[in-house]
Amino acid sequence: MTARAAPGTLDGHTTRGEAMLEFGKKALETIGFGVRYPGGVVGLREVSAGFAANRVTAIIGPSGCGKSTFLRGVNRLTDEFGCEYEGRVILSDGADVLKLNAYDLCLLRGEKVGYVTQKPTPFSGKTVLQDVAMPLKALGVRDRDVVYGRVRAALEKAALWDETRDRLDHLSTSLSIGQQQRLCIARAIINAPEILLLDEPCSSLDPRSTQLIESLIVELAREHTVILVTHNMQQAQRVAEYTMFLYEGTLVEYGLTPVLFSNPSHPLTADYIIGKFS
Ligand SMILES: Nc1ncnc2c1ncn2[C@@H]1O[C@H](COP(=O)(O)OP(=O)(O)OP(=O)(O)O)[C@@H](O)[C@H]1O
């Protein structure tokens, strides 16, 4: 595996702004990907990186370095903030996310890229069944048996079926926080997206729920390409095969997780992973 050395420097050291790791199939590739918020705030700067299919890749870095911007940019949720883009975000079918029209964007978010936020987001007033089924409804799937079967399969994959099989008609907001987060994962995977984006999915959870979700992430990578944002260095090492370190919107270092953590090549990475700054 190699990482092509990159343009630019940070604190006088070369950064790996381009990180084309050599692995098999890629589910996603960004080329010179930049995101700018209104007012000129740079969220991401020329990030070029491939993401290995059916693997977990962790994105780490200090607060404000662009981790969430990267995830939201990949499914163009950053459109909502009026962001402008540079570069390309290429899916496995060759489509450039940055060029999709409104209709294709709906399909992208509904079918190809699932997204789970930091805080669980159950829909208020919806039952567990209705909540998980929401993306199906949006795509016009109405048949009750089909909906039930798909919801059940998604809840099983999200390791929540046993706890909810008798509570499908209860409000989703009545579940515990840990269960709500697994419900959000079930909702995000119900249309079998190729890519699953998880933005600090365990940050509001207790240790037991965190452990459950970490095991789940590893399982989910069998069927999805998982990109996981985390502030938890141990979590990245437990679940991610690859890790990317961002700093001030720039990709500083990207590689196999054990290599990045045991032998970081950039002093900023070294300082960050030992907690010198956060
Ligand atoms: N809606 C917004 N409008 C303007 N600037 C924003 C907006 N959201 C994020 N930013 C800016 O973009 C940069 C990257 O923010 P981002 O939220 O991606 O960081 P992050 O790495 O996810 O941080 P955290 O670890 O705190 O979640 C920061 O400078 C941030 O202030």
Ligand SMILES: [Mg+2]
């Ligand atoms: Mg964030």
